Amino acid sequence: MGTSRATVCPFCEAMCGLLVTVEGGRVAAIEGDAADPLSRGHLCPKAFGLRDLHEDPDRLRQPLCRRGGELVPCTWDEAFAAAAKSLRGVQAAGGRDAVALYRGNPVAHNYAALLGSEFVAKSLGTRNVYSANSVDALPLMFAANLLYGHPLLVPVPDIDRCELLLMLGANPVVSNGSALSAPGIRERLRQLRERGGRLIVVDPRRTETAEIADEHVSIVPGTDAALLLALLHEIVAKRRERLDRLASMVTGLDELRELVAPFAPEWVAPMTGVPADVIARLAHSLATATAAACYGRVGVSTQSFGGLCCWLIQVLNIVTGNLDRPGGTLFPRAAVDIAATPFGRGPVFGAFRSRVRGLPSFAGELPVAALAEEIETPGVGQIRGLVTIAGNPVLSTPDGTRLDRAIAGLEAYVAVDFYRNETTRHAQVILPPPSPAERDHFDLFYRAFAVRNVERYAPAILARPAGQPAEWDILCRLAARVAAGREARRFAVGVVAAGLRAIGAPRIIEALLSIGRGRQRPSWRSVARLSEQYPSGRDLGGLEPCLPARLKTRPRRLALHHEAMASEAERLKTALVAAADRPAGDTASLLLVGRRELRSNNSWMHNLATLAGGKDRCTLMMNPLDAAARQIVSASTVLVTSATGELRVPVRLTAAMRPGVVSLPHGWGHDRAGAALSLAAQAPGASYNDLTAAELVDAATGTSVLNGIPVTVRAAAS
DSSP: OEEEEEOOOOTTTOOOOEEEEEEEEEEEEEEETOOOOOOOOOOOGGHHHHHHHHTTSOOSOEEEEEEEEEEEEHHHHHHHHHHHHHHHHHHHHHOOOEEEEEEEEGGGGOOOHHHHHHHHHHHHHHEEEEEEGGGGGGGHHHHHHHHHSTTTTEEOOOOOTTTTEESSSSOHHHSSSSSSBBBTHHHHHHHHHHHOOOEEEOSSSSOOHHHHHEEEEETTTTTTHHHHHHHHHHIIITTOOOOOOEEEEEEEOOHHHHTTOOOOHHHHHHHSOOHHHHHHHHHHHHHHOOOOEEEOOOHHSTTHHHHHHHHHHHHHHHEEEEEETTTTTTTOOOOOGGGGGGOSSSSOOEEOOOTTTTTTEEBHHHHHHGGGHHSSSSSSSOOEEEEEEOHHHHHHHHHHHHHHHHHTTOOOOEEEEESSSSGGGGOSSOOOOOOOOGSSOSSSSGGEEEEEEEEEEEEESSSSOTTOOOOHHHHHHHHHEEETOOOOOHHHHHHHHHHHHHHOHHHHHHHHHTEEEEEEEOOSSSSSHHHHTTTTTTTEEOOOOOOTTTTOOOSSSSSSOOHHHHHHHHHHHHHHHHHHHHHOOOOTTEEEEOOOOOOOOOSSSTTOOOOOOSOOOOOEEEEEHHHHHTTTTTTOOOEEEEESSSSEEEEEEEEEOOEEEEESSOOOOOOOOOOTTTGGGOOOOOOOOGGGHHHTTTTTTOOOSOOOEEEEEEEEOO
């Protein structure tokens, strides 16, 4: 008979609690943990991938080194020696910035990787640090930093008490929430409606979330900022704001009135595709609701005015009195408050800029849109080496074909990854970490976005095989080897990394927990004790108002005027005027938007049998009217062409798409030679990012523009 062990699903932001039955050293069964205070027994299909990933024959179980042009198995000592030699050699010849670091999305789900990667970054001493953040959440963090004084001080909708939820560019029924950790969100939204609340979804596609909403508002991609300004026009310019207890904290209201004055609903309606009377009605609903929240995610972040969109959403919640209000938006307060950590201190935005294009840094990272050109362009500081940690930027970042070529020409490349994927196939050394089933789990990052305050530590459910180092051990050892013998500051980083490697990552979590606030300070002294006392997690209670004390701004005020955002609003106004004056364009052109799939998470879950089966998910969704105009029939193959590239994909006709808009999922394209993902290669799909351009970024933040891409679609020859 098997043993039941409690753990947490590591595959998305929902952090669902799991009960895993282990028999004979194998995962025998997986079910939801009903005792988990956040997920309450919910789980989605991704959770069953935990066993598949652990048992995947393609998962690397020993290091690989490149010899004679081929990646071949080697010992850990050989791998670390080769990694350090190649990286140190590149920096000796080209300086510290000659090596870049890229952190993929899974790093945020793994506290050891999150902490350990910081040591790798500091040991390299490079300014060329990149991550998936700049193709995802950077505008949200940018807005939080402007308004609340810290990039990770992000309020979330109090969804369990909300009466009106206005959602833009988000599909949480599929994503399980993004910067909104709310497992079982379909049920939570059903309960919202049952208690008399309303859900309104703004999206160019009738998404799975829009299907269960009270209202779906179809919008032209890339025009969300104009809609938000029009909503604020109806509230602020007409003096319908309701600041309530926030009144003493708010400054810049008069400047905000001036900023939104030109954006009347009647003016923006033709550009957004949202009728003026609908805009006015939405504004009235937000202004009069007892408890309302406006929420936006990837769809609004990854467009040309993404920073402005995210800022306006926060401002809308402030002027309707819904910030820091139960049922509105509230700040989570996890046991480890990452907004109180050193992350984000100092000059957060624009402390330095990329060498070639001058794109601004954010929290010590540069926009990944700059990576290819920084590798390709000769000169002082040219990138000639790379370290990736749990990342696949060839599929995840703009103009993947160009980046693929650039990475192939590097002199040194070290990957920490358990797959030879479309990016790591170019590595000289691959250092594979243990599988998620073989590591402990503590959500250090995503608890900051959860709809309930919970702390949970889960020991590994399976033992690591002999000789397999923990991920913390791998990253600390790599940092120590790279920093050895360097200048004093980097050498000190290496010494600290070597020391903390011996201490172990759980001790770091214990240190962070020991400084927890008031009622959350634990009576126990170790994470093992936490796990023993609360195997399904410790409930720290619901979200509570906390302003002005929680603000990191000096003074503690909510400033509604920022020159950067005023400039962006002016830039948008100029763009809208130009669009209104422009003659009718080429009707052959369509706008491309992305989408998420329930059994997928970016590019890293397509090799798991439980999740990879079923119908083809990498299809182009298209409105039947657009298809008829192009003589395209359902289930046929089409060619999608942008200014950057061309893809061949199956088409799926559906009235869920707004006419003039097509949709393709992100993260596919598993047909590049040299990758070792045998199951994914059987249904490779096509990479969305072969159609996006690295040159297209949000001017305010440097975030890649991945939505609203002009494309043409035509039937492919059979």
